[in-house]
Amino acid sequence: MTKAFQDYYPEHHSxxxxxxxxxEQGLQVKSYWDGEESFAVFHPKPYHIAIPGYVxxxxxxxxxxxxxxxxxxxxAYRAEGREMDTEPPLRFxxxxxxxxxxxxxxxxxxxxxxxxxxxxKGRKVVITTTLSAKGIACARGEVVxxxxxxQLERELLSKKE
Amino acid sequence: MTKAFQDYYPEHHSxxxxxxxxxEQGLQVKSYWDGEESFAVFHPKPYHIAIPGYVxxxxxxxxxxxxxxxxxxxxAYRAEGREMDTEPPLRFxxxxxxxxxxxxxxxxxxxxxxxxxxxxKGRKVVITTTLSAKGIACARGEVVxxxxxxQLERELLSKKE
Numbered sequence: 365m366t367k368a369f370q371d372y373y374p375e376h377h378s379x380x381x382x383x384x385x386x387x388e389q390g391l392q393v394k395s396y397w398d399g400e401e402s403f404a405v406f407h408p409k410p411y412h413i414a415i416p417g418y419v420x421x422x423x424x425x426x427x428x429x430x431x432x433x434x435x436x437x438x439x440a441y442r443a444e445g446r447e448m449d450t451e452p453p454l455r456f457x458x459x460x461x462x463x464x465x466x467x468x469x470x471x472x473x474x475x476x477x478x479x480x481x482x483x484x485k486g487r488k489v490v491i492t493t494t495l496s497a498k499g500i501a502c503a504r505g506e507v508v509x510x511x512x513x514x515q516l517e518r519e520l521l522s523k524k525e
Numbered sequence: 526m527t528k529a530f531q532d533y534y535p536e537h538h539s540x541x542x543x544x545x546x547x548x549e550q551g552l553q554v555k556s557y558w559d560g561e562e563s564f565a566v567f568h569p570k571p572y573h574i575a576i577p578g579y580v581x582x583x584x585x586x587x588x589x590x591x592x593x594x595x596x597x598x599x600x601a602y603r604a605e606g607r608e609m610d611t612e613p614p615l616r617f618x619x620x621x622x623x624x625x626x627x628x629x630x631x632x633x634x635x636x637x638x639x640x641x642x643x644x645x646k647g648r649k650v651v652i653t654t655t656l657s658a659k660g661i662a663c664a665r666g667e668v669v670x671x672x673x674x675x676q677l678e679r680e681l682l683s684k685k686e
Contacts, residue, residue, distance in 0.1 A: 379574050381581040389572040391583075411550040413540050414618070415673070416684050420542040421619045422552075422587025429583045457575070458582045461624045468618075468677065512576070516629065523577050 368394035369402075369434040372448035376520050377455055382430030393427060395434040395477075402435040404477045412471065419469040424503050428493050429461050431477045432507035436489035439481045440511065455517065456489065456509040469495070469502040487511035529555035530563070530595040533609035537681050538616055543591030554588060556595040556638075563596040565638045573632065580630040585664050589654050590622050592638045593668035597650035600642045601672065616678070617650065617670040630656070630663040648672035 370383045370393065381390040395404040406427050414420040436456040441448050469475065476496045483490040493505040531544045531554065542551040556565040567588050575581040597617040602609050630636065637657045644651040654666040 376577055379577065381573050381575070382583045384574075387572060387574070389570075409550075411548060412542050413545075413548070414542070415677075416537055416540065416681050420587075421622065422543045422583070422590045425586040425590065425622055425624075426581075426583025429586065457629075458626050460626065461582065461586055461622075463586075463619075463622045465619050465621065516576075520577050 366396055367448075368396055369438045369448065370394055370430075373455070374453060376523075380430065382426050383434060391423075391426060391430070393430040393434070395431050395438070395479075397438065398478075400480065402431070402438065402479045404431045406475045406477070408471055408475065410471070415468070417468075417471055419471050419475070419497075421463070421465055424465070424469060424475075424495055425461060425463050425505075427475065427477055428463055428495060428503070428505035429458055429507060432461075432479060432491040432493055432505065433458055433509045435479045435481070435491050436507070436509035439484055439489055439491075443484055455512045457512050459488075459508040459510045462506045464504045465502070466504060467500070467502050470497050473497050475502075482506070527557055528609075529557055530599045530609065531555060531591075534616070535614060537684075541591065543587050544595060552584075552587060552591070554591040554595070556592050556599070556640075558599065559639075561641065563592070563599065563640045565592045565595075567636045567638070569632055569636065571632070576629070578629075578632055580632050580636070580658075582624070582626055585626070585630060585636075585656055586622060586624050586666075588636065588638055589624055589656060589664070589666035590619055590668060593622075593640060593652040593654055593666065594619055594670045596640045596642065596652050597668070597670035600645055600650055600652075604645055614678075616673045618673050620649075620669040620671045623667045625665045626663070627665065628661070628663050631658050634658050636663075643667070
């Protein structure tokens with residue numbers, strides 16, 4: 365079975381509430397390529413409610429955030445013609461997040477996120493995402509992701525030791 | 526003790542994962558006026574991690590979202606010279622959310638959100654927010670909140686019955 369982008373993250377990047385495979389309380393977003401697009405499917409829990417029958421907007425923002433930074437990393441590896449388990453690691457953090465809520469998102473059905481790489485330049489990747497429920501677009505997002513600064517990466521690795 | 530904006534929400538609006546007082550798994554954001562600004566303080570849990578030592582960006586987006594829609598409602602009542610427990614109810618949902626992540630937000634300290642009403646016009650309220658840790662601004666947000674459509678409000682009330 366294909367590994368998700370997030371399953372390639374090293375251990376110290378795998379605690380994230382949104383997408384860390386090692387965060388048991390977290391959302392554990394899993395993202396994959398489908399040709400030029402990336403996608404993820406998420407099943408909200410009943411407590412991810414906003415108003416009765418609809419999904420909480422903060423969850424939608426969270427899903428778009430982590431799916432986008434994962435897609436940014438995957439796109440950066442692809443641009444270098446490398447697999448995600450090769451060195452040096454390329455990890456991204458969010459510089460900005462924008463979400464347009466097009467309509468209330470129904471609770472109780474899987475949500476599908478599909479993303480495109482709008483721009484990839486130097487350490488910056490811009491990802492656009494559509495979040496849909498039952499085939500209907502409910503939210504659109506744009507994330508500016510930047511490669512994690514080397515100094516911060518060194519700091520994280522030293523904490524790990 | 527002063528009641529938070531969210532403590533005035535009727536029961537069917539109090540299940541929200543971000544700010545519903547009746548959502549036991551949720552964040553239970555509580556917002557208050559401080560003169561012309563609104564504020565909220567939130568204590569992230571250890572599992573609200575992004576990279577080691579820092580707060581998950583999706584949580585920051587979620588806090589800004591719910592604190593802003595709460596502030597939008599409070600501002601709308603204030604503009605009408607009414608208390609938040611008077612009829613008719615004014616509830617807001619998010620039309621768009623924008624977050625700039627200025628620097629990594631440290632985990633393990635309380636986060637303070639302070640918001641201003643940038644615009645209030647008809648059914649739309651625009652709220653700007655600064656999220657700080659230890660007095661240092663870590664993120665800035667702008668939320669366009671719109672008063673919940675009457676049809677949707679009726680639908681929610683009918684579900685409740």
